[in-house]
Amino acid sequence: MTYATTKTPLNGLEAKAPTRPGEWTLAQIIDALSRPLPSNILETKRIAGRDITYIPWHKAVLVLNKYAPGWRFRVTSIQQIGDELVLSGSLSIPTADAGIVTRESTGSEKLAVNGYGEAAANAESQCFRRCCAKFGLGLYLYQKRG
Secondary structure (H helix, E strand, O other), rough: OOOOOOOOOOOOOOOOOOOOOOOOOOHHHHHHOOOOOOOOOEEEEOOEEEEEEEEHHHHHHHHHHOOOOOEEEEEEEEEOOOOOEEEEEEEEEOOOOOOOEEEEEEEEEEEEOOOOOHHHHHHHHHHHHHHHOOOOOOOOHHHHHH
């Protein structure tokens, strides 16, 4: 599955942004995506008694649309391992200096009823957000967890 991008304004992210795919270098894209995100973009959920702050996949899409026009995400594999669904995917971003740069990751979800969403959608969301983090988007949120 491949997602195309559209231009969408994003409140709270006022920095200069590229106007076309491949306009910015990889360093410029990573720098923009690595900035702390406005609180209106972030959400919190409780996991194992801890509040976790994260960027929902649909808001990550808006940030990528702004700072990495032309990006593409695709699911590369889905498999069941034990009682978990494991999904692999790749996020590709066109850059001015390095061509199309790709980061890959995985996401997993227990197949048992978990009370929120369904296993494939949750695994894909996790995979997508991890790919985004490999370009810097919300990476600092993962670092705070440790």
